[in-house]
Amino acid sequence: xxxxxxxxxxxxxxxxxxxxxxxxxxxxxxxxxxxxxxxxxxxxxxxxxxxxxxxxxxxxxxxxxxxxxxxxxxxxxxxxxxxxxxxxxxxxxxxxxxxxxxxxxxxxxxxxxxxxxxxxxxxxxxxxxxxxxxxxxxxxxxxxxxxxxxxxxxx
Numbered sequence: 388x389x390x391x392x393x394x395x396x397x398x399x400x401x402x403x404x405x406x407x408x409x410x411x412x413x414x415x416x417x418x419x420x421x422x423x424x425x426x427x428x429x430x431x432x433x434x435x436x437x438x439x440x441x442x443x444x445x446x447x448x449x450x451x452x453x454x455x456x457x458x459x460x461x462x463x464x465x466x467x468x469x470x471x472x473x474x475x476x477x478x479x480x481x482x483x484x485x486x487x488x489x490x491x492x493x494x495x496x497x498x499x500x501x502x503x504x505x506x507x508x509x510x511x512x513x514x515x516x517x518x519x520x521x522x523x524x525x526x527x528x529x530x531x532x533x534x535x536x537x538x539x540x541x542x
Contacts, residue, residue, distance in 0.1 A: 395427060398434045402462045409508030410467055413460055413516065420517040424525030425457055435459040438525055448536055457528055458520070466497075466504040469516065473523045475501035476531045484519055491515060 392398045402410045414434065418427055421436060428437050430453065437454035440446055447453045459470045474481045488496045492512065497504040505511045523531075 391432070392429060395429065395434065398429070406462050406467055406508055409505075409511055410460065410462055412513060413467065413469070413511055416513045416517050417458065417460070417520050420520035422521060422524045428454060430454065430456050430459055433459050433461050436520075438529060442525060443529055455529070455532060457523075463504075466506045467508055467511065468505070469503045470501050471503070471519065472501050473528060473531070474498075474503075474519075476535050477523070480519075480522055483522070484515075487515055487518070488512065 392401065399407070399411060399414075414427070417436060421427075424438065424442055425436050426439055428435055428439070430437050435456050436458040437456050439454050443455045445451060445455075447455050457472055461468050461470070474484060485496060485498070488494075492510075497506065
């Protein structure tokens with residue numbers, strides 16, 4: 388859900404009460420497991436985890452005034468969603484996550500290209516999300532981002 392929030396607290400305050408506890412816990416797990424360099428911020432009107440301009444001055448190619456996005460969470464109409472660009476950009480990371488999810492929960496995750504949807508807040512796999520967040524350092528994300536962007540811009 389895109390908001391006009393000015394602070395992270397504004398975003399937290401807008402989460403529906405029946406999802407607030409799960410949403411805040413998911414945020415805490417992500418922040419606790421983010422590798423050094425990433426930071427929580429408002430990104431495209433939502434709660435994002437980004438590479439700040441101090442580490443990557445070029446920012447996001449679509450809108451250089453925005454820091455380079457990496458992940459984000461949002462309370463959508465029917466689910467809490469985790470967006471993780473590493474899952475989209477790295478087939479190996481995607482395959483690891485899907486495999487681990489299936490091993491632990493005996494079903495496939497409800498996913499899009501970079502989106503994992505949790506329709507039941509009580510079923511959010513916090514420990515697996517913590518592991519996922521630790522799988523990619525800032526330097527790795529920047530390298531993948533630049534390779535993917537340069538590759539697609541030459542076509």
